[in-house]
Amino acid sequence: MPPHHDARVRVPYDELHSFVARLFTEHGVPLERAFTAASALCHGDLCGFDSHGVFNLTRLYLRLFAADRVDPIAEPETVTDLGACAVVDARRALGLWSAAEAMDDAVARAGRHGIGLVSVRGATHFGCAGFHAARAAKHGMVGIVASNCGGQRIARPPFGALTMLGTNPLSVAAPALPDHPFVLDMSTTVVPTGKIRTAASSGELIPEGWLADDAGNPVIDPAEFDRRNAHLRWLGGTPESGVYKGFGLGLVVELLAALLPGATFGPSPDALQGDGGPHGRDDDIGFFVLAIAPDLLRPPGQFDVDAQTMFSTLLGCPSRDQDVRYPGWWEAERTSERLRNGVPIREHVHRELLELGLRGHEPVAGR
Numbered sequence: 001m002p003p004h005h006d007a008r009v010r011v012p013y014d015e016l017h018s019f020v021a022r023l024f025t026e027h028g029v030p031l032e033r034a035f036t037a038a039s040a041l042c043h044g045d046l047c048g049f050d051s052h053g054v055f056n057l058t059r060l061y062l063r064l065f066a067a068d069r070v071d072p073i074a075e076p077e078t079v080t081d082l083g084a085c086a087v088v089d090a091r092r093a094l095g096l097w098s099a100a101e102a103m104d105d106a107v108a109r110a111g112r113h114g115i116g117l118v119s120v121r122g123a124t125h126f127g128c129a130g131f132h133a134a135r136a137a138k139h140g141m142v143g144i145v146a147s148n149c150g151g152q153r154i155a156r157p158p159f160g161a162l163t164m165l166g167t168n169p170l171s172v173a174a175p176a177l178p179d180h181p182f183v184l185d186m187s188t189t190v191v192p193t194g195k196i197r198t199a200a201s202s203g204e205l206i207p208e209g210w211l212a213d214d215a216g217n218p219v220i221d222p223a224e225f226d227r228r229n230a231h232l233r234w235l236g237g238t239p240e241s242g243v244y245k246g247f248g249l250g251l252v253v254e255l256l257a258a259l260l261p262g263a264t265f266g267p268s269p270d271a272l273q274g275d276g277g278p279h280g281r282d283d284d285i286g287f288f289v290l291a292i293a294p295d296l297l298r299p300p301g302q303f304d305v306d307a308q309t310m311f312s313t314l315l316g317c318p319s320r321d322q323d324v325r326y327p328g329w330w331e332a333e334r335t336s337e338r339l340r341n342g343v344p345i346r347e348h349v350h351r352e353l354l355e356l357g358l359r360g361h362e363p364v365a366g367r
Contacts, residue, residue: 009350010342011358017042019358020054027065028072029094037096043131045343047331049185051194052128055349058356059197060125061096069283070094070124076101084109085117087261090287095126099287103135103143106291110141114296120287121263123147129171130185130331136291137173137181140304144290146170148258152282153266153274155189155232155250158243161214162274165266166282167192167232168253175304176311176326179336183328188250189232196222196232202346209237214276228277258286 017038024034041061044053064070074093078086086105090098102118109116126132129145136143149166156163167187176182190210199206200222208218211230216238219230235246258265263286270280294303317324338344345353 007347008344009347011345011350011353012342013042013046013339015359016045016054016343016345019353019356020057023057023062023356024072024094027062029097030073033072033094033097036100037094040096040100040127040131042343044128045345046335046338047128047130048334049128049130049331050346050349051192051198054345054353055198055201056127056194058352061094064124069281076120084113084115086119088118088120090120090123092122092124095124095285095287098123099126099132099145099147099289100135102287102289103132103145103291106143106289107136107139107141110136110291110293110296111139114293116291116293118287118289119261120289121258121261121284123263123285123287125282125285126287128185129169130173130183130328132289133171133173133185134181134183134328137175137183139291140175140293140295142172142174142292142294144170144172144288144292146253146257146288148254148263148266148286150258150282150285151264151266151268151270151280152278153271153280154193154278155234156276158234158239158247161276162271163231163276163278164271165247165250165254168250168257170249170253173328175307176328177308177315180311180329180332182307182311182326183331185327186235188246188253189234190237190246191232193225193232196225198346200226201348209233231277253288256288260288261286 020041021034021038024037025031041053044050071092072094074091076091076093076098077089079089080087088102102120106116106118126147129147133143133145148168152166153163154167155165167189169187171185173181173183205220206222208220211219211225212233213219213230224230234243236242254265264284311326314324314326
């Protein structure tokens with residue numbers, strides 16, 4: 001493994017965001033879309049999910065442009081519109097933008113009908129699911145977002161020898177306490193591949209339970225994943241500890257995000273031609289985007305009052321070592337701190353950004 005290092009470079013958020021937006025416009029993305037896409041990508045670094053932030057700029061997004069797998073000016077087409085719900089063909093638009101657009105559409109529909117569902121096919125990678133779900137929470141609504149990985153297969157079913165599904169992220173967001181929305185953002189595997197690769201790029205070891213070899217033994221060297229000597233584990237870990245839960249959630253995402261809109265799904269007959277390692281491509285991804293407007297279903301304001309009661313009660317729970325917090329709390333805290341003090345970028349990722357035209361900054365130790 002490469003030597004371990006934990007140096008970070010603090011970059012002002014506005015500079016980072018402007019830089020990413022400019023890169024997207026240079027690749028043909030219209031300015032307003034590029035601004036939204038940059039917000040979606042930088043969200044990962046802002047809230048602490050650097051595996052889904054600018055680390056992916058050269059590794060994923062710029063490669064999609066170079067291979068013409070993204071159409072920067074594609075106009076998503078609504079192919080079915082029933083008022084409260086719709087099916088949209090994203091037509092290979094940049095997923096960082098098109099997923100946000102889909103949630104905004106779902107929010108508008110929920111404002112009229114109490115619920116809004118936008119089912120998307122023909123999509124591309126959308127970054128952090130939580131960024132898109134949280135757009136509903138900003139409007140006082142509940143947002144649910146899920147995405148499959150198109151035809152890309154990364155994880156094996158329990159007892160299976162071939163990969164069949166992607167990491168299949170799922171997010172649920174809702175208003176909670178002021179400036180601290182509830183945002184659950186998770187892969188249905190123990191971790192997404194980005195966490196494996198960020199650890200490998202920095203020479204870090206990973207905890208037991210993230211990866212396993214073909215015999216089921218834990219693997220702690222993240223580089224073994226891309227060497228095809230280890231594979232991702234599902235939430236739940238083993239058959240004895242509930243692996244069917246993570247695997248089942250992965251299939252739920254495949255059902256809602258891919259089968260519903262007619263996107264490409266992982267467990268297709270092609271999957272049976274695999275060799276046990278990752279294969280296929282994340283093209284024709286499907287999104288499930290849902291917004292629910294509580295104030296149209298209950299007396300206005302009552303949901304917000306009850307949410308604040310529920311989440312403040314959780315924070316009041318006695319603890320032994322660390323304070324009890326709900327999903328989204330620490331992300332909001334990190335966001336606030338990083339907007340003030342700059343976004344910490346891994347030093348080797350920062351060097352890549354400098355080569356792409358970012359202005360220089362001095363590295364600082366740690367996070």
